[in-house]
Amino acid sequence: MVKVGWQSLLIALASFPLLGCGGAGDASLTGSVTYNGAPVESGSISFMPQGSGTPFGGRIVAGVYTTEKANAGTFIAMVSANAGDAAPRTREESEQRRNAPSPNYIPGKAEGNGKSVEVTGDGQTLDFAITGPPRP
Structure with missing residues (x-):
């Protein structure tokens, strides 16, 4: 039996x-x-x-997301965030970042993450205020 941790599931969900x-x-x-x-x-x-x-799903940029292919219905919304947004200083650092996945600093079980939401139709706005342990 293969054991899958919540981090693996979150990475898979973020890939959608x-x-x-x-x-x-x-x-x-x-x-x-x-x-x-x-x-x-x-x-x-x-x-x-x-x-x-x-x-x-969609990408989050500067605290805002937009999806163009939303469906109506009830969904579980999962947010992941990339840490280490500072620009690489050397070519080696740039190469290391390209070959390594960005660490997610928002836990899957953080308050407000993984919550059930109702998507009703075009032009809807859904905001997410997630709280959890301090960011690394």
């Missing part, structure tokens, strides 16, 4: 926006994302259907 899942809806969804009151500068948000449906 990058895969371009087919069959997604045509509605847009937008909102702000904060962690301990500060905007999430870089990350992703994934919406996983509760029951049947198609997952969708």
Whole structure:
């Protein structure tokens, strides 16, 4: 039996926006994302259907996300954020970052993360204020 940790599941969920899942809806969804009151500068948000449906998601930039392929229904929203946003100083540092996944500093069980949301249709705004341990 293969044992999968919550970090592996979160990485898999965060990958959905990058895969371009087919069959997604045509509605847009937008909102702000904060962690301990500060905007999430870089990350992703994934919406996983509760029951049947198609997952969708988007990138978070400067504390704001937008999805163009949202579906109506009930979803679990998971946020992940990239740490270490400072520009690399050397070519070696740049190479190391390219070959290593960005560490997620928002725990899957942080308050406000992994919550159930109702997506109703085009132009909806859903904001996420997540709280948890201090950012590394």
